[in-house]
Amino acid sequence: MLPAFFLGKSLVVLTNDIYYEYKTGNLPLRYKLGYLLFSNWAAKRATKITTFTETAKKEVSQIFKIPPERIMVNYLGIDQPNKPITYNLKLRTYLLYAGQAFPRRRAKETIQAFEILADKFPDLKLVLVGQDKYNPPILKNLIKETNQKLGGKRVMHYDYIEKDEDLKSLIAGAKLFIYLSTSEAMGLPPLEALALGTPPLVKNNDLNKEIYEGNAFFVQDETDPQQMASAIEQALNNREKSEEIIRNGPRITSKFNWEKHTEKLIQIFKELCSTR
Numbered sequence: 047m048l049p050a051f052f053l054g055k056s057l058v059v060l061t062n063d064i065y066y067e068y069k070t071g072n073l074p075l076r077y078k079l080g081y082l083l084f085s086n087w088a089a090k091r092a093t094k095i096t097t098f099t100e101t102a103k104k105e106v107s108q109i110f111k112i113p114p115e116r117i118m119v120n121y122l123g124i125d126q127p128n129k130p131i132t133y134n135l136k137l138r139t140y141l142l143y144a145g146q147a148f149p150r151r152r153a154k155e156t157i158q159a160f161e162i163l164a165d166k167f168p169d170l171k172l173v174l175v176g177q178d179k180y181n182p183p184i185l186k187n188l189i190k191e192t193n194q195k196l197g198g199k200r201v202m203h204y205d206y207i208e209k210d211e212d213l214k215s216l217i218a219g220a221k222l223f224i225y226l227s228t229s230e231a232m233g234l235p236p237l238e239a240l241a242l243g244t245p246p247l248v249k250n251n252d253l254n255k256e257i258y259e260g261n262a263f264f265v266q267d268e269t270d271p272q273q274m275a276s277a278i279e280q281a282l283n284n285r286e287k288s289e290e291i292i293r294n295g296p297r298i299t300s301k302f303n304w305e306k307h308t309e310k311l312i313q314i315f316k317e318l319c320s321t322r
Contacts, residue, residue, distance in 0.1 A: 055318055065085070095118070097118075102231040124302050141171070143174040157174075157192055189202075189203055222288075233253070245287075263280070
């Protein structure tokens, strides 16, 4: 966003997420108005605009009515493992959802999908990490009801994991990383999972085709728990595809490098400083 009375040179990161938050999100009205006013002001007045992917650039250009040549793409980075990934999919016993649980990230539908297929995989669990961002919150009661139906503690939820190493260990030990978001400018969690040797399950859209180049499992309709359950079951049963995704992971994740991101950002700053 850009302050209303700022008149100097400016660099603004603009994403499609902010548009959908003020259009269809569950934020309080004062936040929606702020996003509406100041993101559109940024689109109109910023000296330079960046976003995170080519897909986001195309969408930002369309929804904010910005000529695409005004927008520069600068991929974010992810932390890369310090040592080669070792994995044994047979030993993994849980699915993982990690990220703030906004409705558009489909935590509710993920739990419903797990309930559909749970009887087929009696030793499998679902772990969710992230604050409940539904309004009002729904996950606690939904998990309780689901576990009662399944006859045991099959679904677990943590608001927050304090230590980064503990979170990385949890991701690296998952059989599948589920991140079915309706709208993202990039979406780092499934990329971080891939870097740690865990196959991601993501929405089948232009953004994820750009990022993963086929090295993920995909769901067409992320609002349909039955479709999600079918995709999860296919992923669990297709060990060959899972191992192929893991092998290709370093090639995919190497594009998302903090050093490359910083070099591009410095280049943009230099161009900004030379702009009249």
